[in-house]
Amino acid sequence: EDQVTQSPEALRLQEGESSSLNCSYTVSGLRGLFWYRQDPGKGPEFLFTLYSAGEEKEKERLKATLTKKESFLHITAPKPEDSATYLCARISNTGKLIFGQGTTLQVKP
């Protein structure tokens, strides 16, 4: 069964305290993995797409990496405005997105 699991469910950081979010998936033959950011009361906003193990992408304080079994979203020196829920999703064999439950990040000043 296609599954995407994110951990932790919630993460509290102090401003400047770097950390990583995890996204793991159960099916081999990954066709692509997405990271989205979702602010309260809004729709998910696209961040990154990763296609193959070893691939990395960066945007400001965020860096996404991909292995054969999981993806990490590294947050370096976070700021309060990085507070949001981060969703990952993989592309299923039928081309649809399968989402994880998300990690809610709170960055305190």
Place this chain on the structure above:
Amino acid sequence: NAGVTQTPKFRVLKTGQSMTLLCAQDMNHEYMYWYRQDPGMGLRLIHYSVGEGTTAKGEVPDGYNVSRLKKQNFLLGLESAAPSQTSVYFCASRLLGTGPSYEQYFGPGTRLTVT
């Protein structure tokens, strides 16, 4: 470009009432999707469409119907609302194709409460 828009933003229904949620996109996308998002459940696909005049069931289609009469619009209908349909509903769209085309663009959501 407005991107993906959803109407209404909020709605309260009584059990048994019906309503239609409207999704519109101005990006000429072929694919359109309806999701629901519930605490602890993540985003779950209700129905989707791969082009004008076509629809297909997703993961949780029961109690919902959809129509795609025009390429830019995707309607989600609840014929007889139930409290279990209390949720936040998101519409999304994407281009036809693979690779970067898999990226979905989301609307702002509709918060529906069924009492």
